[in-house]
Amino acid sequence: MRRFFTILVPLLGLWIWRGKYLLYYSILTRPDLPDGYYYRGDVSTHCSNLNSSPDPAFKYCEDASFWELHDTDGKLEERRVIVSCDSGRKQWNTVMGPLLNPTPRGSLWTYSPTSGKTTRLTLENYPENHTFHPLGVEIYPSYAGNASYMYVVNHAARKTVIEQFLISPSSSVAKHIRTLSHPLFIAPNALALTSPTSFYVTNDHVFTRRLPFIGSFIPLVETIFGLPLSFAAHVTVDPNEIAEKSVLAHTLAAPFVAFANGVSVSPSGLEVAIASTSTGAIYFYDRNIANNILTFASSVLVPFAPDNINYDHDGNLVVSGHPHFPTLTKLAANKTDVAPSWVVSVSPVLAHTSSEFDPEATLSASAIVPPSNNRTIQTLFQSNGNTLSSGATGLKDTLSGNVYISGLYAEQGVMVCRN
Structure with a gap:
């Protein structure tokens, strides 16, 4: 027993020191955010x-x-938005729980800023008895009206897989191509495409809620103690849609991440960012385009538990997340109605010597996290949950100026903020 505590106490000390900002501001106290x-x-x-x-x-x-x-x-005509929703999330959530009823299917949607219409996608050729609980979604660009491959993380009843669809800009039908599975698809969460048939995928936990007996508490231990067990991998699939073996290669790209969540590739393709939810940090990696190998470069703290991340087309990283994690868990358990949201833009700078940044926000990020040597933070949106609850994803369209924010448990689904 003495040996156990000899090991445990330093580990606890390391966790408290590493995640002290997230622990104090997003767990032990609730930030005073505006409506x-x-x-x-x-x-x-x-x-x-x-x-x-x-x-x-x-x-x-x-x-x-x-x-x-x-x-x-090759000229950009429009940036549509693809959205993954699951109205049954409070009955089936393999990350936060519960695991009660996987039968009702989630849905996929497109929004066109040109027409102003939001349209639900019809899933064509989708297996009748295959459950569908979409999480991460990514789609390859379309050129001259060509159909695009779309990949969707599916937290299905038996195991988590990745669904591949084909969708045309002139249609609201998503044709199901195949279900991608692999032994190391342990807990896929988010995707970032590197070609029409390859992508990075994060696995948010090694111990999941699907595990018998221990699934109700071991994943929580992994989350709370910030154990660096999760990872991101690079996956290549066979371009032949009827190939017997769909996944041609699965390569570990970024190991030892605590709760690896969102992932995004920069517009240049030379940088990849990964969100670590348990440590309140974003990790930046240099990417070798030839072989997709990632090399850790730097990190930056954000003032909340980050969820999904997306580079805008100017190279700034839009990060959305949860400023008070206990409220989010209560919301998932139907013990409260809303949870706060916060969206920031993380931008590269040559040097950051001032402790003052993000001065315009109602609650400045500088009041919670220290400045970074090479990145600066600007708040785009924040709410105590009354305007938008449980913000999970932020997108910034540099073409129109629109900012889109999805809510993990938001009754309105997605909000758009215009200039």
Whole structure:
């Protein structure tokens, strides 16, 4: 027993020191956030629900990503938004629980800023008895109207897999191509494409809620103690859609991450960012484009538990997350109605010597986390949950200026804030 405590006490000390900002500001205390703050102006005039007359299925939306449509000359015509939602999340959530009823299917949606319409995608050729609980979603750009491959993490009843679809810009039908599975798809969460048939995927835990007997508490231990057991991998699939072996290669890309969550590739392709939810940090890696090997470069702390991340087209990383994790767990358990949201933009700078940054926000990020040597933080949106609950993903469209925010347990699904 003495040996056990000899090992445990230093580990606890290391965790407290490493995650002290997240522990104090996002777990032990609840930050004083406004009903709604938007960096471009008043929330009530700039922000609205993405779907003004939402379908009952358009809620509890975890991920969103841009679908770029280019013309025959390669010029960008429109950035649509793909959204993954699961109205049954409070009955089936393999990350936070519970695991009660996997039968009701989640849904996929597209939003066109040109038409202003939100459309539910029809899943064609999807196996009748195959459950569908979408989380991470990514889609390859379309050129000259060509159909695009779309990949969706599916927290299905038996195990978590990745679904591959084909979708055309002129259609609202997503044709199911195949289900991708691999022994090391332990707990897939988020995706970042590197080609039409390859991507990075994070696995948020090694011990999951699916495990018999220990699944109800061991994943919580992994989360709370910030154990660096999760990882990101690079996956290559066979371009032949009817190939017997779909996954051609699965390579460990970023090991030893605590609760690896969102992942994104920079516009240049030379940098990859991964969110560590348990430590309140974003890890930046240099990427070798030739072989997709990642080399750790730096990290930055954010003022909340980060969820999904997305580079905008100027190279800034948009990070969304949860400023008070205990409230989020209560919301998942139906013990409260809303949970706070916070979205920031993390931008590279040559040097950051001042402790003052993010000065315009109602609650500045500088009040919670120290400055970084090479990154700066600007709040785009924050809410105590009354304007948007449990923000999970933020997207910033540099073309239109729109900011899109999805809510993990938001009744309105997704909010759009315009200039």
